[in-house]
Amino acid sequence: MATTNDLKNGLVLNLDGELWAVVEFQHVKPGKGGAFVRTTLKNVLSGKVVDRTFNAGTKVDTATVDKRTMQFLYVDGEDYIFMDLDTYDQIHVPGATVGENANYLLPEAQAVVATHEGVPLYVELPTSVVLEITYTEPGLQGDRSTGGNKPATVETGATVMVPLFISNGEKIKVDTRDGRYLGRA
Numbered sequence: 001m002a003t004t005n006d007l008k009n010g011l012v013l014n015l016d017g018e019l020w021a022v023v024e025f026q027h028v029k030p031g032k033g034g035a036f037v038r039t040t041l042k043n044v045l046s047g048k049v050v051d052r053t054f055n056a057g058t059k060v061d062t063a064t065v066d067k068r069t070m071q072f073l074y075v076d077g078e079d080y081i082f083m084d085l086d087t088y089d090q091i092h093v094p095g096a097t098v099g100e101n102a103n104y105l106l107p108e109a110q111a112v113v114a115t116h117e118g119v120p121l122y123v124e125l126p127t128s129v130v131l132e133i134t135y136t137e138p139g140l141q142g143d144r145s146t147g148g149n150k151p152a153t154v155e156t157g158a159t160v161m162v163p164l165f166i167s168n169g170e171k172i173k174v175d176t177r178d179g180r181y182l183g184r185a
C-alpha cells in the first residue's frame with residue numbers, strides 16, 4: 001500500500017482487480033478545497049488509457065511488476081519460450097501476450113519480460129531490430145531513394161515497406177513500435 005503522495009511515473013497500481021501503470025501525474029492544490037492528484041493511467045494488459053483523480057493522501061494498492069531481460073529461445077505451439085539470463089529459468093509467454101512483437105522477434109534476441117506474481121504481462125523489445133530481407137520484388141533501373149516503396153518480407157515473416165532500391169538478402173533496420181523501415185543495417 002502507498003499513498004497518492006508516493007505516485008511516480010512507471011509505478012503499477014492494482015485498481016479494481018486490474019493493473020494500471022502511471023503514465024503521468026500532477027499534484028493539484030486549488031485555492032479552495034482539498035488537494036488532489038490528477039493521473040493518467042494505462043492498463044498494463046489492454047493498453048487502454050484513462051484519466052483518474054484521487055484525493056491527496058488516499059491509499060492506493062501498488063503491484064509488484066518484475067521486469068527482467070530475457071532471451072527468446074523458440075516457439076512451442078502457441079507459447080513463446082524465454083530464458084532468464086541470470087537464473088537460466090525458462091518461462092512460457094502466451095502468443096497473445098507477445099502480440100505484434102512476434103513480427104520482430106528472432107531466436108536468441110533479448111527482450112524485457114514483465115511479470116506479476118509469475119504471470120507474464122507484456123514483452124518489451126528494443127526500439128529497433130536488424131532483420132534480413134528474404135523476398136522482395138527486384139528493383140528496376142531508375143529506382144531512387146526518393147521514389148516509392150514496395151513490400152518486403154523479412155526473416156520473421158513480417159512485411160515491411162522498403163524503398164525501391166532494396167533487394168533480397170540485404171539487412172535493414174526496422175522500428176519495432178510501428179514496423180517502419182529505418183535504413184540499411
